[in-house]
Amino acid sequence: MTTTDSPELKRSLWALDGVNFFLADVQAGLGPFLGVYLINKETWNPANIGLILTLGGAVGLLLNAPAGALIDATRHKRALLAGAAALxxxxxxxxxxxxxxAIVTAAQLLTGIAGVVLGPVIAAIALGMVGPKRYASQTGRMQAFNHAGNVMGSAVAGLAGYLISLKMGFWLASLFGIFVVLATMLIKSNLIDDDVARGLQPKDDGGDDKPSGFRMLLRNRPLLLLAAVVGLWQLANAAMLPITGQKLAVGNTGDGALYQAALIIVAQVVMIPMALLVSKRGDQWGRKPLMVAAFLVLPIRGVLFVLASNPGEVIAVQALDGIGAGLQGALFAIMVADLTRGSGRFNVAFGAATMVQGIGGTFSPALAGAIDQAFGYTTAMLSLTAIAIVALGLLVFTVPETRTPAQEPPETVDAESSPSPVG
Structure with missing residues (x-):
């Protein structure tokens, strides 16, 4: 593995930043904008939209762990990334x-399959290029570029939907997929250490070249707890933005597209400094305090959404999502890497943990859509808020700090002085 920032490594890391930026543009039309696009069309209502948004995530639930095993084993990570982006x-x-x-279902299935690969393979490529000591910093940097891309993609989709047609926003987002493929090709494959990318210790640090058995995942209690609480967090969080955007969009798709863009952009702008905070301070302050902050703002956001009485107030409240999702999105992969360091099963573990997280995110739109349809927006939002409070309590009392002591390199921390990832 390249251990210094040679010009070739710098160019490849910038290309990886480009992947994160343009991929966010591709994905900007999915989810919330899809709900806005469908809400005023015949036969589509909040319950149906919630169901169709659920299908996209459901397809990946059984594929996350196998996809992680494939990413661990393959030496063609760039090809996987480019193919998933194109899909x-x-x-x-x-x-x-x-x-x-039928068509919307097919589209959601395609993007769901691709989504199973995209997050883990980008994480693996980054880990294989910079190694575990710099992984937290690199992850925060990539997340910052991803959020910046979301800002641009949402602005394009929102303006296109208002000035021309919401279809144009989807078409432009699709065009950005070509840029993702081109950026992927600029990453030098020889700079990706495939052993380090799967979570093995670097050989120059005395690492083992054989991965642990799969049973280590089931015996890793902190990893299981982390996946469970983040799954609950996603169950509470994933539907808040779509049902709020649909509420603003009812009766006016054009203004709805602008409102949805504003809701996304205000959060993504805040997410950029949050991701950079993780990059700069995640090793010094620890992972858990920042994760607790991410969980704390979610129930506050839910209550304020209920109290907000006009679009301006709703958009202001959405800024809190920038804190919560900005921190959680950057920290999740880092904490999984902490808890699987040296095992050689990082991508399997990340895929399995993402599967649990995805269960929450997948069923959130269906749950909130059904409650919204039956009892109204306020009841749906308060139900999500209650779930968020439960997730916060479980995080505080059950999930340990995963960072190794800052005064010692991660690879040389004594087993008696560092918390064991295996419970």
Whole structure:
């Protein structure tokens, strides 16, 4: 593995930043904008939209761990990344052809399959390029570029939806998929250490070249607890933005697109400094205090959404999502890497933990959509808020700090002085 920032490594890391930036543009049309696109079309209502948004995530629930095992084993990570990005781009495009249930379902299935690969393979490439000591810093940097891309993508989709047609926003988002593929090709494959990318210790630090058995995942109690509480957090969080955007969009798709863009952009702008905070201070302050802050703002946001009485107030409240999702998004992969260091099973563990997280995110729109349809927006939002409070309590009392002591290198921390990841 390259251990210094040679010009070649710098160029490849910038290309990886480009992947994160443009991939966010591709994905900007999915989810919330899809709900805005469908809400005023015949046969589509909050319950149906919640169901269709659930399908995209459901397809990946059984594929996350196998995809992680594939990423651990393959030496063609760039090809996987480019292929998944192209599939996402295609799925974003076909949803605009004719928004029937069959076509929208097919699009959600395609993007769901691609989404299973995208997060873990980007994380693996980054780990393989910079190693475990710099992984937290690199992850924060990549998340900052991802949020910046979301700002641009949401602005493009929102303005296109208001000035031209929401379809144009989807088409432009699909076009950005080509840029993702081009940026991926600029990453030098020889700079990716495939052993380090799967979570093995670097050989120059005395690491073992054989991965642990799969049973280590089931015996790693902190990893299981982390996945469970983040899954609950996603169950509470994932539907808050879509149902709020749909509430603002009812009766006016054009203004709804602008409102949805504003809701996304205000959060993503705040997420950029949050991701950089993780990059700069995650090793010094620890992971858990920052994760607790991420969980704390979610129930506050839910209550304030209920109290907000006009679009301006709703958009201001959405800034809190920038704190919560900005911190949680950067910290999750870092904490999984902490808890699997040296095992050689990082991507399997990340895939399995992402599966649990995805269960929450997948069922959140369906749950909130059904409650919204039956009892109204306020009841749906308060239900999500209650789930967020439960997740916060479990995080505080059950999940340990995963950072190794700052005064010692992660690879040489004595087993008696560092918390064991295996319970």
């Amino acid at each position: 996402t781009s295609f799925g974003t495009f076909i949803v605009t052809l004719k928004p029937t249930f």
